[in-house]
Amino acid sequence: MAAPSSEAERQRDKERTRADILAVATREFADKGYTGARVDEIAARTSTTKRMIYYYFGGKEQLYIAVLEQAYSALRASEQRLDVEHLDPEDALRRLAALTFDHHEANPDFIRLVSIENIHRAEHLSQSEILAGLADPALGAITRILERGRKAGLFREDVDALDVHMVISSFCVFRLANRHTFQAIFGRDMLDPGRREHYRAMLGTLLIEYLTAR
Amino acid sequence: MAAPSSEAERQRDKERTRADILAVATREFADKGYTGARVDEIAARTSTTKRMIYYYFGGKEQLYIAVLEQAYSALRASEQRLDVEHLDPEDALRRLAALTFDHHEANPDFIRLVSIENIHRAEHLSQSEILAGLADPALGAITRILERGRKAGLFREDVDALDVHMVISSFCVFRLANRHTFQAIFGRDMLDPGRREHYRAMLGTLLIEYLTAR
DNA sequence: CGATTAATGTACGAACTAGTACGTTCACGG
DNA sequence: CCGTGAACGTACTAGTTCGTACATTAATCG
Numbered sequence: 083m084a085a086p087s088s089e090a091e092r093q094r095d096k097e098r099t100r101a102d103i104l105a106v107a108t109r110e111f112a113d114k115g116y117t118g119a120r121v122d123e124i125a126a127r128t129s130t131t132k133r134m135i136y137y138y139f140g141g142k143e144q145l146y147i148a149v150l151e152q153a154y155s156a157l158r159a160s161e162q163r164l165d166v167e168h169l170d171p172e173d174a175l176r177r178l179a180a181l182t183f184d185h186h187e188a189n190p191d192f193i194r195l196v197s198i199e200n201i202h203r204a205e206h207l208s209q210s211e212i213l214a215g216l217a218d219p220a221l222g223a224i225t226r227i228l229e230r231g232r233k234a235g236l237f238r239e240d241v242d243a244l245d246v247h248m249v250i251s252s253f254c255v256f257r258l259a260n261r262h263t264f265q266a267i268f269g270r271d272m273l274d275p276g277r278r279e280h281y282r283a284m285l286g287t288l289l290i291e292y293l294t295a296r
Numbered sequence: 297m298a299a300p301s302s303e304a305e306r307q308r309d310k311e312r313t314r315a316d317i318l319a320v321a322t323r324e325f326a327d328k329g330y331t332g333a334r335v336d337e338i339a340a341r342t343s344t345t346k347r348m349i350y351y352y353f354g355g356k357e358q359l360y361i362a363v364l365e366q367a368y369s370a371l372r373a374s375e376q377r378l379d380v381e382h383l384d385p386e387d388a389l390r391r392l393a394a395l396t397f398d399h400h401e402a403n404p405d406f407i408r409l410v411s412i413e414n415i416h417r418a419e420h421l422s423q424s425e426i427l428a429g430l431a432d433p434a435l436g437a438i439t440r441i442l443e444r445g446r447k448a449g450l451f452r453e454d455v456d457a458l459d460v461h462m463v464i465s466s467f468c469v470f471r472l473a474n475r476h477t478f479q480a481i482f483g484r485d486m487l488d489p490g491r492r493e494h495y496r497a498m499l500g501t502l503l504i505e506y507l508t509a510r
Numbered sequence: 511c512g513a514t515t516a517a518t519g520t521a522c523g524a525a526c527t528a529g530t531a532c533g534t535t536c537a538c539g540g
Numbered sequence: 541c542c543g544t545g546a547a548c549g550t551a552c553t554a555g556t557t558c559g560t561a562c563a564t565t566a567a568t569c570g
Contacts (some may be wrong), residue, residue, distance in 0.1 A: 094546085096546090118329075120528095133530090136528095143385070180326065197411055197474075201412060204477050244484055247482075252469070252471070255470060256462065256466030259414055260414050260469065262421075263418045264415050265418070268432070272462070284363070284455070291505040292506065309517095345520085346558090347518065348517080356558070
């Protein structure tokens with residue numbers, strides 16, 4: 083039994099402990115918000131103790147920043163895999179919008195973290211050296227699609243990639259982020275599976291009709 | 297000096313004290329969130345004491361619910377004043393979208409309260425007997441515009457008033473609610489006065505092009 | 511004008527919460 | 541196989557925060 087180094091039976095594992103804390107913290111922060119989250123609660127749901135949170139991360143705020151960094155990095159990684167360059171501009175945009183739609187729906191915790199961070203005026207996000215100013219891969223894709231569409235004389239000229247990204251994001255984010263008050267007031271669940279396809283297609287058409295308007 | 301009843305020189309004034317607390321609480325909750333808001337802080341900025349918060353509202357949670365009720369009521373009152381029935385369907389919708397756009401921009405605190413309430417899964421909003429299920433006047437207006445537009449053969453049939461309301465809201469809400477992370481990541485301030493008219497017009501065109509698509 | 515009640519102010523407590531001092535155990539190199 | 545430092549656990553503290561007991565003052569009505 084020389085070196086169990088990278089094996090699973092290790093009892094002390096820096097990486098494992100860190101990852102465990104981070105995963106639990108992500109759920110707690112997304113669930114309760116930054117102020118509402120409890121360090122003791124995170125520790126309790128971890129297989130380790132509160133001492134380790136301070137040992138590895140330094141404090142509640144730094145742990146929260148680490149959670150944000152990991153969440154954004156995961157999103158970027160997933161976006162980098164989207165491949166729409168081979169499609170014609172219209173289909174490419176429809177595809178990209180649908181993928182964003184799916185991605186948001188599959189990651190409600192991320193949306194909640196973004197909402198929470200906005201309530202705090204992005205003061206933690208701005209502190210992160212990793213994230214501040216790190217460009218979004220989706221934006222590059224939109225830029226290239228718009229360029230191709232304009233060259234082909236299909237798309238209007240008075241909108242840039244960020245504008246398009248904003249329309250897509252607002253639609254997808256609103257559907258998840260404001261679901262609860264919307265449901266409470268209008269009685270409609272925007273996440274109802276029966277209406278999913280309607281909304282998914284609607285976003286694509288909304289964009290295309292706007293961009294290709296006479 | 298018989299009865300100074302409804303005069304301003306009164307020292308003890310139920311209405312005045314209540315309204316004062318509510319106004320200060322609105323700012324504190326919108327600023328810090330429900331969990332982040334401090335009852336002592338609200339009391340300190342009031343012209344009265346913490347004792348009065350408990351005397352008039354009962355507790356932190358009930359005060360927060362009262363804040364929500366007042367904020368929503370103010371919105372409804374303002375929406376009820378919008379008059380677009382005399383315009384043709386296209387102009388009416390453009391007008392309504394622009395007014396919603398303006399209204400959101402003018403009430404950032406309300407947007408923040410809604411975001412905060414959604415983080416809490418609308419658990420407080422649902423508790424309010426006044427608000428739960430109270431319909432939005434804007435929705436009635438949209439319903440009538442769509443009806444007229446369809447009768448005139450202008451608008452598509454596969455969208456209802458709530459869908460349209462959702463597109464308008466998501467655009468206007470996102471611009472304010474997600475301003476900070478958007479700014480931190482993309483470096484663009486969605487509230488920049490120089491881009492205001494662009495966005496305002498964009499929303500109207502987005503809706504019309506979609507609704508009038510061939 | 512005296513008494514009753516509504517409205518207000520002060521001081522305090524019990525529970526919670528982020529963070530830490532201090533002690534312990536395990537892995538690994540020599 | 542032993543010493544050293546990294547990884548981990550326990551118990552505690554200082555400060556905060558919601559809520560309340562108790563005292564007090566102003567309005568109102570008979």
